[in-house]
Amino acid sequence: MIALLATLSLPACSPQAVPDGRNLGGDPHLGMAIAQAKCAACHGGAGADAAPGVPSLNEQYPEYISKQLAAFAAPRGAPNHRESAVMAPIARALTDRDRGDVAAWYAVNWRKPLKSRNPANVALGEQLFLHGHPQDDLPACAACHRADANGIRPDFPNLASQDPAYIEYELKNWERLRGHRGKLMSIIAPRVKPEWAGPIAEYLAGRASRPVQ
Incomplete structure (x- = not known):
């Protein structure tokens, strides 16, 4: 389900500050423009927190983000379908390449530590x-x-x-x-x-x- 406590943090929030030695599955520089236009208002991004109750996508595995976007875009009844009145039209407007680029952009951004509510x-x-x-x-x-x-x-x-x-x-x-x-x-x-x-x-x-x- 949901796992050495890491203390490593990224010194900057831009993809330019991140080594390119990872397989991101897309271009974070192209994904930045898409994310800022379609995703950042809810999910935040570099230097901006996600809205309350909305997941941060920063430092998330790009394959996982791409998979979830595909699930939101999948038709009802499909084995991988995820239901969301908000996410469905956004995900369906993205090409497979767009999804990979957006996922790569979020993967290279730093996720801000949070304080527990309780x-x-x-x-x-x-x-x-x-x-x-x-x-x-x-x-x-x-x-x-x-x-x-x-x-x-x-x-x-x-x-x-x-x-x-x-x-x-x-x-x-x-x-x-x-x-x-x-x-x-x-x-x-x-x-x-x-x-x-x-x-x-x-x-x-x-x-x-x-x-x-």
């Missing part, structure tokens, strides 16, 4: 994330998202320093929003009790995100 929940969230809850057949989120919560490229997203309201909402509504037969999270998410979603989200907000490698 620090009292962090200890419980840490326990659940790192160790799960065996009594309820809930595996550790870290098994797929790593102990530092930075995920595993390309399919397990970086959850570190992510908006806690967004994480909590996604966990509580996974099956309705994103559930598909055979998907790993569709097996795990229903085992996350509603009262656990907030603590997990609070814990993740305080983890340090690291640049895409």
Whole structure:
């Protein structure tokens, strides 16, 4: 599901400051213009935070972003379809090349660390994330998202320093929003009790995100 605590941070927010030795799957310089026109108002970007309750896409694996954009653009009933009245028209207006460029742009931008909304929940969230809850057949989120919560490229997203309201909402509504037969999270998410979603989200907000490698 949702995983050595990283302290590495990027000294600047522009793609020019980032080494080009990574496979980004697109051109971040082209993606910047698209993102600023179509994405930044909600998702932020270099030097700008995402809106409350909206995920930050910075330092996210580009393959994961491209995959989600394709899912928003997919027709209803398609195996990979994701439902969103906001995202669907935006994603459908992008070409495959556009999606790759936008994903590359966000991948090279620094994700700002966040403060937990409720620090009292962090200890419980840490326990659940790192160790799960065996009594309820809930595996550790870290098994797929790593102990530092930075995920595993390309399919397990970086959850570190992510908006806690967004994480909590996604966990509580996974099956309705994103559930598909055979998907790993569709097996795990229903085992996350509603009262656990907030603590997990609070814990993740305080983890340090690291640049895409």
